[in-house]
Amino acid sequence: MRDVCIVGIGSTPFGRHAGTPIEQLAVRAAAEALRDSGVDRGRIGALYLGNFISGPLNGKEILAGIVGDQLGLPNIPCTKVEGACASGGIAFRHAWMAIASGQCDAAVAVGAETMTHAAGAQVTAALNCAMDNEDDAPSGLTFPGLFGLAWRIHAQRYGTTRAQVSAVVRKNKAYGLRNPLAQMGADLTDADIAASAAICDPLQLFDCCPTSDGAAAVVLAARPLPSDLQSVPVDILASVQTRGAARIAGHPDLCSFDATVSAAQRAYAMAGIAPTDVDVVELHDCFSIAEVIDSEDLGLVPRGQGGAWALEGRTAVDGQVAINPSGGLLAKGHPVGATGVGQIYEIVRQLRGTHANQVRGAKIGMTHNLGGTGVACTVSLLRRAA
Amino acid sequence: MRDVCIVGIGSTPFGRHAGTPIEQLAVRAAAEALRDSGVDRGRIGALYLGNFISGPLNGKEILAGIVGDQLGLPNIPCTKVEGACASGGIAFRHAWMAIASGQCDAAVAVGAETMTHAAGAQVTAALNCAMDNEDDAPSGLTFPGLFGLAWRIHAQRYGTTRAQVSAVVRKNKAYGLRNPLAQMGADLTDADIAASAAICDPLQLFDCCPTSDGAAAVVLAARPLPSDLQSVPVDILASVQTRGAARIAGHPDLCSFDATVSAAQRAYAMAGIAPTDVDVVELHDCFSIAEVIDSEDLGLVPRGQGGAWALEGRTAVDGQVAINPSGGLLAKGHPVGATGVGQIYEIVRQLRGTHANQVRGAKIGMTHNLGGTGVACTVSLLRRAA
Numbered sequence: 001m002r003d004v005c006i007v008g009i010g011s012t013p014f015g016r017h018a019g020t021p022i023e024q025l026a027v028r029a030a031a032e033a034l035r036d037s038g039v040d041r042g043r044i045g046a047l048y049l050g051n052f053i054s055g056p057l058n059g060k061e062i063l064a065g066i067v068g069d070q071l072g073l074p075n076i077p078c079t080k081v082e083g084a085c086a087s088g089g090i091a092f093r094h095a096w097m098a099i100a101s102g103q104c105d106a107a108v109a110v111g112a113e114t115m116t117h118a119a120g121a122q123v124t125a126a127l128n129c130a131m132d133n134e135d136d137a138p139s140g141l142t143f144p145g146l147f148g149l150a151w152r153i154h155a156q157r158y159g160t161t162r163a164q165v166s167a168v169v170r171k172n173k174a175y176g177l178r179n180p181l182a183q184m185g186a187d188l189t190d191a192d193i194a195a196s197a198a199i200c201d202p203l204q205l206f207d208c209c210p211t212s213d214g215a216a217a218v219v220l221a222a223r224p225l226p227s228d229l230q231s232v233p234v235d236i237l238a239s240v241q242t243r244g245a246a247r248i249a250g251h252p253d254l255c256s257f258d259a260t261v262s263a264a265q266r267a268y269a270m271a272g273i274a275p276t277d278v279d280v281v282e283l284h285d286c287f288s289i290a291e292v293i294d295s296e297d298l299g300l301v302p303r304g305q306g307g308a309w310a311l312e313g314r315t316a317v318d319g320q321v322a323i324n325p326s327g328g329l330l331a332k333g334h335p336v337g338a339t340g341v342g343q344i345y346e347i348v349r350q351l352r353g354t355h356a357n358q359v360r361g362a363k364i365g366m367t368h369n370l371g372g373t374g375v376a377c378t379v380s381l382l383r384r385a386a
Numbered sequence: 387m388r389d390v391c392i393v394g395i396g397s398t399p400f401g402r403h404a405g406t407p408i409e410q411l412a413v414r415a416a417a418e419a420l421r422d423s424g425v426d427r428g429r430i431g432a433l434y435l436g437n438f439i440s441g442p443l444n445g446k447e448i449l450a451g452i453v454g455d456q457l458g459l460p461n462i463p464c465t466k467v468e469g470a471c472a473s474g475g476i477a478f479r480h481a482w483m484a485i486a487s488g489q490c491d492a493a494v495a496v497g498a499e500t501m502t503h504a505a506g507a508q509v510t511a512a513l514n515c516a517m518d519n520e521d522d523a524p525s526g527l528t529f530p531g532l533f534g535l536a537w538r539i540h541a542q543r544y545g546t547t548r549a550q551v552s553a554v555v556r557k558n559k560a561y562g563l564r565n566p567l568a569q570m571g572a573d574l575t576d577a578d579i580a581a582s583a584a585i586c587d588p589l590q591l592f593d594c595c596p597t598s599d600g601a602a603a604v605v606l607a608a609r610p611l612p613s614d615l616q617s618v619p620v621d622i623l624a625s626v627q628t629r630g631a632a633r634i635a636g637h638p639d640l641c642s643f644d645a646t647v648s649a650a651q652r653a654y655a656m657a658g659i660a661p662t663d664v665d666v667v668e669l670h671d672c673f674s675i676a677e678v679i680d681s682e683d684l685g686l687v688p689r690g691q692g693g694a695w696a697l698e699g700r701t702a703v704d705g706q707v708a709i710n711p712s713g714g715l716l717a718k719g720h721p722v723g724a725t726g727v728g729q730i731y732e733i734v735r736q737l738r739g740t741h742a743n744q745v746r747g748a749k750i751g752m753t754h755n756l757g758g759t760g761v762a763c764t765v766s767l768l769r770r771a772a
Binding site for chain 2 (some may be wrong): 023068071075078079081093103131242245259
C-alpha cells in the first residue's frame, strides 16, 4: 500500500440550496477542491461520489458520471457508492484505496445530497430507505424512534441525564454559529432545548440534525506529491469500512454500534496509534445521544461516560478530545451523502490550523460516519504532515 | 496486480418475481455462487452490490449491508455501487480490484433489481434517472427515443435495414428459448417483429428489452486458489470501467459510444489479445440496434457491418464471433443492476462448457455493460483456465 495524502478540499455551505441541482453542488465543491490542490485535472484517475437518496428525491442517478463530465475530468472510472448515511465516508475510502493500491496517482472523492426541496413526509420515507424494511418496518420505528430507545437504555444503564445530553447540543450548536459552512448554529440554553418541540421522547427538536442540502469534496494524491502542490498535505493513516447488523433486533446492545467499535479498533491498529493520540474528531451525531454513544464506541471516552464528559467540557475544543468542532450533524447539517466527505474537510482544516473553531496544536484527527441502523460504518485517521 | 479467478456463479431466473423482496433474490444468487465455489464464507473479504433503482421503486437502499448480513458474511466492507445499467459490471470490477490489489483474497459481486411490481409509468420515470435530466430532459427523449435516433442515423449512413436488425432480434429471442434463466425467449419471424407494437419508430416492441426482476452473483478468488475449490476456475484477463459524455448532445456520434470504444481498447491491451481472439460475447443489447452498434464499437465487427453480420449468421453461436448466446437483454431480460453480473455468469458457463447455447471450444469470452446514454461502461475479458 502506498502513502496517500489529502491535497485539496472544497465544500458548499450546508443548508438550503433550493433550486440548485445536486450535480451543480457536487461540481462546485469538487472544483474548489481541485483549485485548492493545484492538481491538474488530467492527473485525476478515479472519481467516487457518495450519495444516498437522489433517486427517490430528485429522480437522478448516474451522478458520478455526470459530475465527472461537468468537471472536465478525463475518461476515468466515475462511480457512485451508497451506504446510507455512510455514503460519503465510503466514497473517501474508495478514493484512498484506488491510490493506495496503485490504480491511479490522484483521485477525487465527493459527497452530495439535496433534501430541503422535498416535503417532510417524502424526506422521512426516503431516509427510511436506510432501514431493513422487510424485517424492521413492522416495529414502526424510524430513526428518531431508534435513537430515542438508545437514549432510554443509556439513561437507565449509566444514569445519563437530560442536562448531559443538552451539553452536547449546546456545544455543537455554539460551534456551528462560528462555522461559516454550518446550517443551524445557535446559542442555546438548557431551557431552550427542553422547550423545543417533542420529536420522539426523550428527543426534542434540538436533539435532531436538520434536513440539509450540500456537497463536499477532497482531492487525494500519492506520495511523492506533485512538485506544484499548492496546499499543506494531510496524511491518511487509516480508512476502514465495516458492517454491522442490518436488523435493529440483530444488535446485541442498542447503546453501542458494533460497526463503529470494530472500525475504530481496526483504524487504530492500521495507524499504529491509541485513542488518546487523537486530538480532534468529527463523529456522526445525527442525534445528540448518538454523539454520546459514538464517543464511547470510538474508545475516546470511557463506556457510559459520554454524557458526563460533555457536561464537564472534556469534549470541547479546549478539552481532552475535541468532538465536532464543526458543529457536527446537529448544527453544521446532514446532507446525507455529503456528510462523510464534509467530516474529512473539517478535519483537514483543523490539521492545517485554519479552522474557525481551531483545536490548538491538533496533529491527529478522526472521522466517523455511520449508516442506517449501524449496518455500515467508516472511520478514518488523518495526521498533519510533518 | 495479482491474478484473480471466478470460482463460483449463481443466478435467479430473470423475469417476474413479484412479491419476492430484492434482497432475497440477491441472497439466493449469492448463496448459490458461494455453494458453487465451495469457498468458506469466512474467507470473503469484500462484497460489492450493483443496483440502480431500488430506492425509487422499492424504497430500499443500504442493500449491500443487508445482503452481507443475511448471507452470514463476516464483518467486511459491503458496498453498493451505481452506474445506471452498468451497475452490475461496476460491482464485478470492484470485487476484482479488491482482490487484484491485495485488499482481500476472495470477494462476492452481486447484482440485483426488481421492477415488474411497479406501474409502467413509474418504471419509465425510474429508468430516466439514468439520464442527465437537467440538460437532456428538454429534448423529451427517453431511452427508446435515443436508440430510435441512433438506428435512423445508422440506417442512413451504412444502409442498415429492418431485416438486418430483425436478424438480431430473431437470434437473441431463439437463444432465449433454450436458456432456462431467460425471461422472454421466442421463435419469431420477420413478420412477427414488424407486426409487433410500435414503440418509437423504427423500434417495435420486440426491438426492446423487457422489464425484469432478477439477481446474479459471482465469487472471485486470488491465485493460488483454495485447495478445496469445487468449480472449474475462469481467469479474469481484464476488467475496465470508462466514462463517456453525460449529455446526449455531448456524443460526437450517436452511432457509436465512446465509453465502449475506449473500454474495449483498454481491455484488449490489458489482456494482450486482439478482438479476433474473442470467441463469445455478452453485450448490452438493451435495444436490437444497440447490439449492432456495440458489436462495432467493441471491434468485433467492421464499422457499419453489424447489421449485415447478424443477417449473415456471423454473430451466431456457430459464426465468427458468438454474440449474446444467453439471449441477451432482449430475451434473457434486463433487471438493470443484475445485468452486468448476469453477463459474467453466462460467459463463465460458456468457458466451463456447460451453456445451453454452447459455443464449441470457447476459450476467451467478453462482457460489455453500458450505462445511461453511454456515460458509464465496463468491459471484461475472461479466459478458460488452462
